[in-house]
Amino acid sequence: MLDSKPTLETLLNHRSVRKYTGEPISDEMLTAILEAGRAVSTSSYLQAVSVVRVRDKAKRTAFRQISNNLSEDKYNNLIAQGKRLGHGYVEDCAEYLVFCMDAYRHHALADVNTDWTEVMLIGAIDSALMAQNMLATAESLGLGGVYIGSLRNDIQRAGELLALPKHVVPLFGLCLGHPDWDSKINQSQRPRLPLDVIVSTDTYQTPSDDVLSAYNDEVKAYYGGRGLELDWRAQIAETFGGDVRPFMLDYLQSQGFAKR
Numbered sequence: 001m002l003d004s005k006p007t008l009e010t011l012l013n014h015r016s017v018r019k020y021t022g023e024p025i026s027d028e029m030l031t032a033i034l035e036a037g038r039a040v041s042t043s044s045y046l047q048a049v050s051v052v053r054v055r056d057k058a059k060r061t062a063f064r065q066i067s068n069n070l071s072e073d074k075y076n077n078l079i080a081q082g083k084r085l086g087h088g089y090v091e092d093c094a095e096y097l098v099f100c101m102d103a104y105r106h107h108a109l110a111d112v113n114t115d116w117t118e119v120m121l122i123g124a125i126d127s128a129l130m131a132q133n134m135l136a137t138a139e140s141l142g143l144g145g146v147y148i149g150s151l152r153n154d155i156q157r158a159g160e161l162l163a164l165p166k167h168v169v170p171l172f173g174l175c176l177g178h179p180d181w182d183s184k185i186n187q188s189q190r191p192r193l194p195l196d197v198i199v200s201t202d203t204y205q206t207p208s209d210d211v212l213s214a215y216n217d218e219v220k221a222y223y224g225g226r227g228l229e230l231d232w233r234a235q236i237a238e239t240f241g242g243d244v245r246p247f248m249l250d251y252l253q254s255q256g257f258a259k260r
């Protein structure tokens with residue numbers, strides 16, 4: 001049996017790990033991680049999730065291009081100019097897993113309707129739960145990882161790279177590897193909203209402006225410590241302030257999801 005850290009210690013120590021030593025993950029560890037994902041709870045016993053392990057180097061590069069939101073040509077040009085681009089961890093991590101919500105098997109076995117929005121929610125929830133079982137297991141084994149939602153920058157291309165059939169949609173990736181703890185990028189934990197903001201009893205409690213403002217200041221101080229001029233408000237505005245991947249509904253519908 002592999003040595004692992006206790007659950008609570010593992011979960012409370014979480015931080016995304018974006019720099020790795022390059023050491024591979026042993027077969028024993030990888031199997032333990034995947035089995036822990038397989039054992040997760042699943043809505044109505046539907047098991048509406050599949051995982052694609054991306055080992056091919058060219059595909060890893062393509063996934064990095066997608067995360068950088070760049071076409072292959074633009075990406076190659078910038079690399080040739082020696083420009084520093086983000087998301088190198090998609091290429092460098094020991095394992096890159098893509099989590100897909102999956103209604104393919106249900107169609108193969110039965111005459112079913114999976115174009116309801118509810119089915120999409122089931123698939124997305126099943127995928128997230130399985131992935132988090134895997135990440136928590138990896139962290140308990142001394143590994144680290146980071147989710148990659150930016151594969152949805154070009155979800156169509158992501159699906160094509162993995163040859164996904166209809167009724168299967170790539171939702172996010174997960175990089176895993178041995179953490180390089182000397183790297184600053186892995187060292188700090190991002191401050192979370194206070195417990196009494198995220199948890200209320202019996203009825204939903206709206207947070208006061210003061211509490212939100214205090215948290216915003218805490219995040220600002222956290223980023224300041226990393227030499228960045230950023231706060232939570234700015235980060236929210238950057239993500240939700242404009243169009244948010246507006247092509248998503250078309251893609252989901254083309255794959256047979258969320259038509260009604």
Ligand SMILES: Cc1cc2nc3c(=O)[nH]c(=O)nc-3n(C[C@H](O)[C@H](O)[C@H](O)COP(=O)(O)O)c2cc1C
Pocket residue numbers: 014015016017067146147148149150151172189190
């Ligand atoms: C579904 C999901 C998608 C994410 N996508 C990305 C991503 O594309 N790139 C990245 O660097 N981090 C990504 N992250 C990591 C988050 O930025 C990170 O979890 C968050 O900032 C909190 O930091 P922490 O995990 O270190 O506590 C993602 C996280 C989640 C849960």
